[in-house]
Amino acid sequence: SQTIHQWPATLVQPVGSPLSLECTVEGTSNPNLYWYRQAAGRGLQLLFYSVGIGQISSEVPQNLSASRPQDRQFILSSKKLLLSDSGFYLCAWNRGRETQYFGPGTRLLVL
Amino acid sequence: AQKITQTQPGMFAQEKEAVTLDCTYDTSDPSYGLFWYKQPSSGEMIFLIYQGSYDQQNATEGRYSLNFQKARKSANLVISASQLGDSAMYFCAMREGGSGTYKYIFGTGTRLKVLA
Numbered sequence: 001s002q003t004i005h006q007w008p009a010t011l012v013q014p015v016g017s018p019l020s021l022e023c024t025v026e027g028t029s030n031p032n033l034y035w036y037r038q039a040a041g042r043g044l045q046l047l048f049y050s051v052g053i054g055q056i057s058s059e060v061p062q063n064l065s066a067s068r069p070q071d072r073q074f075i076l077s078s079k080k081l082l083l084s085d086s087g088f089y090l091c092a093w094n095r096g097r098e099t100q101y102f103g104p105g106t107r108l109l110v111l
Numbered sequence: 112a113q114k115i116t117q118t119q120p121g122m123f124a125q126e127k128e129a130v131t132l133d134c135t136y137d138t139s140d141p142s143y144g145l146f147w148y149k150q151p152s153s154g155e156m157i158f159l160i161y162q163g164s165y166d167q168q169n170a171t172e173g174r175y176s177l178n179f180q181k182a183r184k185s186a187n188l189v190i191s192a193s194q195l196g197d198s199a200m201y202f203c204a205m206r207e208g209g210s211g212t213y214k215y216i217f218g219t220g221t222r223l224k225v226l227a
Contacts, residue, residue, distance in 0.1 A: 032213050043202060044156075044217040051213060059214070088154055099146055100215060102156035 002027035006091050006103035013110055019064075019078040021106050023091030026072065031093040033074040034100065035066055038088040050074060086110045114138060115205050115218035124193045124225050131178070132188040132221045134203035143207050145186040147177065150200040150220070159201075162186060193225045 003026045013019060025031050032051050036044040046059045048066035056066050063082060067075045074091060086109050092100040116135045124130035136145065147159040162170045162177045170177045178187040190197055203218040 034213075034215075036217075043219040044204075046214060046216075049213055090154075090156060092156075094213075099144075099158045099161050101158065102148075105154045105156075107154070 002093070002101065004091060004093055004101060004103040006089075006106050008106060009104065010107045011109070013081050013108065015083055015110055016080045019076070019081050019085070019108070021076040021089055021091075021108075023074040023076075023103055024072055025093045028072070028093070028095065030071060031095060033068060034092040034094075035074065035076050036090045036092065038090060040087070044090065048076070081110045083110050114207075114216050115203055117203055117218035117221050119221045120219070121222040121224070124190075124197075124223060126195060126225055126227050127192050129189060129191045130193050130197075130223065130225075132190075132201050132203075132223065134186045134188065134218060136184050136186060136203075136205050138184075138205065138207050140207045143205055145177070145179070146204040146206070146215070147175070147186075147188045148202045148204065149197075150202060152199070156202070160188065190223075195225050195227060198223060198225045 005024050034049045035047040037047055038044050048058055050056050050068045053068055063078055065077050089106045091103040094100045114137045118133055143164045145162045149157045149159055160170050160172045160175045160177050162179045169179050174191045176189045178189055200220045200222050202220045204215050206215045
């Protein structure tokens with residue numbers, strides 16, 4: 001069966017510090033991978049998606065970036081965090097047109 | 112323009128009763144998919160049910176059913192015999208387009224509280 005991991009689970013970072021969140025998927029190959037952000041009490045905002053190694057599509061221009069160095073690894077990064085980057089970050093995967101399956105998420109608080 | 116609309120920010124239901132969560136969508140694409148997810152307080156997103164735009168019958172998964180009214184562009188989630196454990200946020204989502212399209216759009220969610 002497929003499993004999706006995210007770490008860290010919780011992160012508190014000062015404004016201006018860098019960020020690296022990691023997502024890995026097990027039990028499947030060539031998945032589509034997604035990064036979402038959820039502000040407190042809000043819906044999900046798609047940040048990036050990737051259909052293959054090195055292929056990244058950005059949905060919202062901001063100070064975040066994503067990379068896919070391996071087939072089942074998706075990384076969300078920032079060089080300098082802003083207060084507005086606080087939120088709940090969810091990684092998801094799917095194959096083709098089917099439903100997405102989500103990881104456990106990372107709660108990020110920028111102070 | 113908002114493509115997924117959930118008009119109920121919060122609602123209550125009595126245990127063992129059926130509850131309907133509303134979702135309307137907007138698309139001009141003939142091929143699309145509609146999804147419902149449950150998000151408990153832990154934050155994980157749990158897939159509940161899927162309806163394809165060409166599916167002739169409403170989707171059902173256990174106590175969950177999707178009331179798909181294509182002409183009205185609505186995809187309401189019906190939970191039969193609600194349980195206390197159904198208390199959570201519920202999100203409606205849509206994937207537009209056929210093969211080669213990978214983007215999903217989410218509504219703002221409905222917070223359901225089931226009362227004993």
